[in-house]
Amino acid sequence: MTKIEAVDVVDLRFPTSLGLHGSDAMNPDPDYSAAYVILRTTDGPDGHGFAFTIGRGNEIQCQAIRALVPYVVGRSVEDICSDLGLLYRDLTHDSQFRWLGPEKGIMHMAIGAVVNAVWDLAAKRAGKPVWKLLSDFTPEQVVSLVDWRYLSDALTSDEALDLLRAGEPAKAAGVARLESAGIAAYTTTPGWLGYDDATVERLSIEAVQEGFTQIKLKVGRDLDDDRRRFAVARKAVGNDIRIAVDANQTWDVGQAIAWIDRLREFDPWWVEEPTSPDDVLGHRAIRSGISPVRVATGEHVQNRVVFKQLLQAQAIDVLQLDAARVGGVNENIAILLLAAKFGIPVCPHAGGVGLCELVQHLAMFDEVAVGGHHPDRVVEFVDHLHEHFVDPVVVRAGAYRAPSAPGFSAEIKPETLARFSFPDGPEWSTS
Amino acid sequence: MTKIEAVDVVDLRFPTSLGLHGSDAMNPDPDYSAAYVILRTTDGPDGHGFAFTIGRGNEIQCQAIRALVPYVVGRSVEDICSDLGLLYRDLTHDSQFRWLGPEKGIMHMAIGAVVNAVWDLAAKRAGKPVWKLLSDFTPEQVVSLVDWRYLSDALTSDEALDLLRAGEPAKAAGVARLESAGIAAYTTTPGWLGYDDATVERLSIEAVQEGFTQIKLKVGRDLDDDRRRFAVARKAVGNDIRIAVDANQTWDVGQAIAWIDRLREFDPWWVEEPTSPDDVLGHRAIRSGISPVRVATGEHVQNRVVFKQLLQAQAIDVLQLDAARVGGVNENIAILLLAAKFGIPVCPHAGGVGLCELVQHLAMFDEVAVGGHHPDRVVEFVDHLHEHFVDPVVVRAGAYRAPSAPGFSAEIKPETLARFSFPDGPEWSTS
Numbered sequence: 001m002t003k004i005e006a007v008d009v010v011d012l013r014f015p016t017s018l019g020l021h022g023s024d025a026m027n028p029d030p031d032y033s034a035a036y037v038i039l040r041t042t043d044g045p046d047g048h049g050f051a052f053t054i055g056r057g058n059e060i061q062c063q064a065i066r067a068l069v070p071y072v073v074g075r076s077v078e079d080i081c082s083d084l085g086l087l088y089r090d091l092t093h094d095s096q097f098r099w100l101g102p103e104k105g106i107m108h109m110a111i112g113a114v115v116n117a118v119w120d121l122a123a124k125r126a127g128k129p130v131w132k133l134l135s136d137f138t139p140e141q142v143v144s145l146v147d148w149r150y151l152s153d154a155l156t157s158d159e160a161l162d163l164l165r166a167g168e169p170a171k172a173a174g175v176a177r178l179e180s181a182g183i184a185a186y187t188t189t190p191g192w193l194g195y196d197d198a199t200v201e202r203l204s205i206e207a208v209q210e211g212f213t214q215i216k217l218k219v220g221r222d223l224d225d226d227r228r229r230f231a232v233a234r235k236a237v238g239n240d241i242r243i244a245v246d247a248n249q250t251w252d253v254g255q256a257i258a259w260i261d262r263l264r265e266f267d268p269w270w271v272e273e274p275t276s277p278d279d280v281l282g283h284r285a286i287r288s289g290i291s292p293v294r295v296a297t298g299e300h301v302q303n304r305v306v307f308k309q310l311l312q313a314q315a316i317d318v319l320q321l322d323a324a325r326v327g328g329v330n331e332n333i334a335i336l337l338l339a340a341k342f343g344i345p346v347c348p349h350a351g352g353v354g355l356c357e358l359v360q361h362l363a364m365f366d367e368v369a370v371g372g373h374h375p376d377r378v379v380e381f382v383d384h385l386h387e388h389f390v391d392p393v394v395v396r397a398g399a400y401r402a403p404s405a406p407g408f409s410a411e412i413k414p415e416t417l418a419r420f421s422f423p424d425g426p427e428w429s430t431s
Numbered sequence: 432m433t434k435i436e437a438v439d440v441v442d443l444r445f446p447t448s449l450g451l452h453g454s455d456a457m458n459p460d461p462d463y464s465a466a467y468v469i470l471r472t473t474d475g476p477d478g479h480g481f482a483f484t485i486g487r488g489n490e491i492q493c494q495a496i497r498a499l500v501p502y503v504v505g506r507s508v509e510d511i512c513s514d515l516g517l518l519y520r521d522l523t524h525d526s527q528f529r530w531l532g533p534e535k536g537i538m539h540m541a542i543g544a545v546v547n548a549v550w551d552l553a554a555k556r557a558g559k560p561v562w563k564l565l566s567d568f569t570p571e572q573v574v575s576l577v578d579w580r581y582l583s584d585a586l587t588s589d590e591a592l593d594l595l596r597a598g599e600p601a602k603a604a605g606v607a608r609l610e611s612a613g614i615a616a617y618t619t620t621p622g623w624l625g626y627d628d629a630t631v632e633r634l635s636i637e638a639v640q641e642g643f644t645q646i647k648l649k650v651g652r653d654l655d656d657d658r659r660r661f662a663v664a665r666k667a668v669g670n671d672i673r674i675a676v677d678a679n680q681t682w683d684v685g686q687a688i689a690w691i692d693r694l695r696e697f698d699p700w701w702v703e704e705p706t707s708p709d710d711v712l713g714h715r716a717i718r719s720g721i722s723p724v725r726v727a728t729g730e731h732v733q734n735r736v737v738f739k740q741l742l743q744a745q746a747i748d749v750l751q752l753d754a755a756r757v758g759g760v761n762e763n764i765a766i767l768l769l770a771a772k773f774g775i776p777v778c779p780h781a782g783g784v785g786l787c788e789l790v791q792h793l794a795m796f797d798e799v800a801v802g803g804h805h806p807d808r809v810v811e812f813v814d815h816l817h818e819h820f821v822d823p824v825v826v827r828a829g830a831y832r833a834p835s836a837p838g839f840s841a842e843i844k845p846e847t848l849a850r851f852s853f854p855d856g857p858e859w860s861t862s
C-alpha cells in the first residue's frame with residue numbers, strides 16, 4: 001500500500017512589488033506568494049498544490065496548511081485517489097476547523113491547497129493531465145465529487161447528472177478541438193495600474209501582435225487617469241479587440257455605475273470586481289445600472305454558496321472562478337455545474353503565481369464536459385513567473401494549448417523553492 | 432507619551448467537549464477556545480481582547496494575531512485612543528492581509544481581536560465601561576468610527592448621523608433605564624443537543640425559575656428527536672415562554688422549510704441559522720416559507736456587507752451580531768446602524784468563552800443610542816466559563832445588569848491564562 005508519509009509546506013515569496021507588476025487600485029504593491037504544499041508518498045509521484053497570497057500573511061496561510069497535516073499523513077494513497085471527494089469532505093466537515101470560516105478565508109484556502117495537491121497526485125498516478133482525468137470521468141463520478149450541501153435550491157445532483165449526460169456525446173469532439181486549437185486566452189499584461197502610458201501602449205500593441213483578441217486594464221484609482229489610459233489602449237488595439245476593465249473591488253454600488261458611465265465611450269467589454277466580492281445584491285444593482293456593459297467577478301468569491309447566489313440573482317454576466325481560493329477542484333466542479341445550469345460563461349481568474357497553470361485544466365474540463373464550447377469563454381493570462389514551473393502553460397496565438405503531462409501543472413522547480421523560500425532563501429536573506 | 436510596548440498572544444483552550452456543553456447539529460464536540468491578545472502599555476492599563484474558536488486551529492488564529500503585532504507595537508496609546516477608527520482602518524486596509532479575506536475568516540477575526548483590545552484599553556483609560564464610552568460619544572464621533580466603504584447603497588454616513596441625532600434626546604433616559612433594569616437575556620443553557628430529555632426538562636424549568644422569558648433549543652440532527660425534545664421543553668415552560676430553535680447551518684433551503692413545518696405545533700419563536708450564513712437569498716426564501724416563524728442569523732456572518740444584504744433583502748427578522756467574528760467594535764457599530772435603519776432588532780449571539788462579556792456592551796449601546804428600546808431585543812446568555820473573567824457578566828432575573836467597571840469586560844484572570852494555555856498549561860500537559 002502506498003501511503004502519504006510526509007507533508008512539506010514552503011513559504012514561497014517573489015519580490016514582484018519591485019516592478020509594480022500586479023499593481024491595481026486595491027493592491028498597490030503585491031509580492032506574489034504561495035503557501036506551497038507537497039504530499040510526499042512512500043512510492044510513486046508526490047502531489048503538489050498551493051494557496052496564492054500577495055505577501056504578508058503567507059506564513060499564516062502556511063500554518064493553516066500545517067494544521068491539516070494530521071488528516072493526511074499516514075493515509076492510503078489508493079483510498080484517497082479512488083474516491084477523490086473523500087479528503088475534501090473530511091477537511092471541510094471538520095467542525096472545529098469549520099468554525100474558522102466556515103468555508104472561507106485562510107482555512108478554506110488551506111483546504112483548497114491540499115485538495116489540489118491530491119488532484120495533482122491522482123492525475124500523475126493516472127498518467128493524465130487533470131483536465132483529461134476529469135473529462136474521462138462518468139457523469140456519476142463527477143457528481144460524486146461535489147459537496148451538495150446548500151445547493152439544492154439552485155441545482156440538485158440529479159439535475160447535474162442530466163446536464164453532464166446531455167454533454168456526453170460531444171465529449172470526444174471537444175477533446176479533439178481542444179488538442180488542436182486550445183482554448184482562448186486574454187491578457188492582463190498591458191494593464192497594471194503602475195505602468196505609464198507608453199508601457200500600456202507598447203504592451204497593448206504587443207498583445208494584439210501575439211494573437212490575443214482581448215486585453216484587460218486596471219481601473220478605479222483616478223477617473224481621469226482611467227479615461228486617458230483607456231483611450232491610449234483603445235487607440236493602440238483598434239475597435240475589434242475587446243478591452244475589459246478591472247476595478248478590484250474599489251467602488252460602492254452607485255460609484256461603480258457612475259464611473260463606468262464615464263468609460264462607456266471606450267467600449268468596455270466587461271467590468272470586473274466593481275465592488276465587494278461579498279455583495280451579491282450590489283453586483284445585481286450594478287449590472288442593471290451599466291447594461292449592456294457586462295459584470296464579471298469571482299476571484300475573491302469565497303465558495304459555491306456565493307456563486308450560487310450571484311447566478312440566482314442574475315448579478316453577473318461572466319463567472320471568474322479561481323483555482324486556489326475555494327476548496328480546490330471539487331468545489332470548482334460545483335461552480336462549473338452551477339454556471340452551466342444558468343448558462344453563464346466561466347472565464348477563470350489567473351495570474352499571480354501558478355494560477356494560469358491550474359485554471360487551464362478547469363476551463364478545459366468545462367469546455368469538454370460541463371458547459372461545452374462557449375464563444376465568450378476566455379481564460380486570463382498573465383506572463384509572470386511561469387519559468388518557475390516544471391510544466392508551465394503554453395500560450396500561443398492567443399490560446400492556451402492543452403497540457404499533456406500528467407498532473408495539475410502545479411509543480412514548482414526545487415531550485416525555485418530553495419531560492420525564494422521566506423525568510424531564509426537567498427533571494428530574501430541576502431537582500 | 433504612553434506607547435504599546437509589547438503584544439502577548441495566548442492560545443487558550445477549555446476542554447468543554449468532555450461534558451457535551453456547546454454541542455449542536457454542526458458542532459458535536461467543541462473545545463471553547465480563545466486566541467487571546469494583551470496590548471501591554473508603557474504606562475497605565477493594558478488592553479485585552481480575543482477571537483473565539485472551538486478548538487483545533489486556534490493556533491492559526493493566534494498566528495494571525497501575531498502577524499498584526501508590527502502594526503501595533505511602538506504606537507502611541509494617546510493617538511490610537513483619540514481616534515478609535517485609526518487602527519481598525521489601518522488593519523483592514525492593508526492590501527496584503529486583505530487578500531487573505533477580504534474582511535472574512537481568520538484574518539478578519541484577528542483584526543477584530545486587536546481592535547476590541549484597543550477598545551478595552553481606551554475604555555479603561557476613560558474610566559468607563561465600553562457601552563457608556565460609546566453612549567457618551569456625539570453622533571459625529573460615532574459615525575467617524577465606521578468604515579463606510581460598500582455601505583452607501585443601503586446607508587450613508589449622513590443618514591446615520593440623522594438617525595443618531597434623532598436618538599439624542601432619549602439617551603439619558605435610556606442610560607437610567609439600563610442602570611435600573613438591565614437588558615433582557617435569554618438562555619441557551621437547556622438546549623444543547625448532547626443533553627438527554629431529563630436534562631432538557633430540568634434546565635428548562637430552572638431557566639423559567641431564574642426569570643428568563645425565552646429559552647433556545649438546538650435542532651437539526653434528527654427530526655423525531657427535535658419534536659420529542661421540543662415537546663418536553665414546551666411542557667416544562669408552558670405557553671408564555673418563548674422557545675427559539677437553532678439549526679446551526681445544517682439545512683438546505685427546502686429542507687429548512689419542511690423541517691420547521693414539522694415543529695410549528697410547538698410554537699417556535701425564531702429559527703436560527705437555518706442554512707449557510709453566506710446565503711442571503713436562501714434566508715429570504717426560508718423566511719417566506721416559514722412565516723410567521725421568524726428567521727435569525729448572524730453569529731457566522733462575516734462582515735457588514737453580508738449583514739447589509741440580509742437587511743436589504745428582508746431575509747431576517749432578528750440580527751444576531753457576534754462581538755468577535757467581524758472587525759471588532761467598529762464594524763459592529765456599522766451593523767447596529769444598518770439594523771436601526773431597517774428596523775430590525777439586534778439580539779447578539781453569545782456563549783462560547785467571553786462572548787456574553789463583550790456583547791452586553793454592544794447591546795446596551797444599541798439600546799441607549801442607536802436602535803433605542805425594542806421589546807424584542809434579547810441578548811443570548813449561556814452560563815459557561817464566566818468564572819475565568821475579572822469582571823464577569825451579572826445576569827439576574829433574566830436580565831443582563833449594566834457593567835460599571837471600566838473596559839470591555841474582556842479580561843481573563845492570569846491564573847486561567849496559565850492553567851488553560853495550550854499545549855503547555857497544566858490543564859493540557861498533565862492530562
